[in-house]
Amino acid sequence: MNVCVFCGSSTGADPVYADIARETGRRIAQTGHQLIYGGGNIGLMGLVADAALLAGGRVTGVIPDFLQNREVGHKGLTDLVVVQSMHERKKRMADMADVFVALPGGWGTLDELAEILTWRQLGLIDQPVGLLNVDSFFSPLVAQMKLMSDKGFLHPVNLQFLVVENSPEKLLTTLGVVTV
Numbered sequence: 123m124n125v126c127v128f129c130g131s132s133t134g135a136d137p138v139y140a141d142i143a144r145e146t147g148r149r150i151a152q153t154g155h156q157l158i159y160g161g162g163n164i165g166l167m168g169l170v171a172d173a174a175l176l177a178g179g180r181v182t183g184v185i186p187d188f189l190q191n192r193e194v195g196h197k198g199l200t201d202l203v204v205v206q207s208m209h210e211r212k213k214r215m216a217d218m219a220d221v222f223v224a225l226p227g228g229w230g231t232l233d234e235l236a237e238i239l240t241w242r243q244l245g246l247i248d249q250p251v252g253l254l255n256v257d258s259f260f261s262p263l264v265a266q267m268k269l270m271s272d273k274g275f276l277h278p279v280n281l282q283f284l285v286v287e288n289s290p291e292k293l294l295t296t297l298g299v300v301t302v
Contacts, residue, residue: 124182125150125299126158126219128234129166130227139166139226142256144173146225146290151179153300158218160211161185161203163196166225171196184214212237221297222251226259242283252285252293260286 127150133140147170150157157174160167161183174181175198182201186208189195195202205211212234216222224235241247253260264286270276287293294300 123155123220123299124158124218125155125294126215126222127170127225128222128227128231128238129159129170129225130231131160131162131165131167132228133165133169134226136257138257139259140169142254142290143169143225146170146223146254146294147173147175147179148177149290149294149300150174151177153294154179155299156180156182156200158182158184158215160215160230161195161199162189163194166227168194168196170225171199175199182218184211184218186211208233216241216247216249219249221249221299223254223293223297224252224260225254226256232263239280239283243277243280250285250297251283252287252297254290254293255286255288 129143143166147157151174157179159171162168171181180200183196183199184203185195187204190204205214222238224231238251242251271278271281285296287296
């Protein structure tokens with residue numbers, strides 16, 4: 123199974139985010155699955171990849187050529203795919219993914235998550251999508267999504283496309299990545 127992880131190119135202000143990224147990468151690798159991610163060697167991206175590699179996992183990064191230097195494209199991956207644009211990056215990752223997981227991050231993470239949820243809503247993809255809501259990071263976003271539904275801008279069934287859990291183990295289990 124290919125697990126696509128969206129996450130920040132920084133580590134955030136609280137060490138819990140780095141810990142959770144490492145735990146997520148490690149769990150993906152320990153279950154024999156491949157990590158697909160944004161290809162960077164910095165922030166949570168680098169940590170999730172390094173943890174998966176350290177645990178003996180396969181890791182494929184997808185990075186646009188213009189970000190190769192800015193995000194310091196990871197040189198130790200199983201495979202690093204260099205593409206021309208952000209859109210191509212998201213499309214390539216989506217084409218490879220069996221499941222999507224969003225960890226804390228900024229605009230880029232939010233963009234990736236929103237596009238994947240939109241594609242799911244439109245029936246362009248059918249893979250499961252999960253949010254790792256560590257330290258309630260995504261709680262305001264989940265509340266906003268509920269408000270969008272309550273106000274008639276998002277059909278309630280679309281909220282069911284998103285699995286929200288507080289721990290990597292629980293999220294990966296609910297998404298079918300880890301079997302109990």
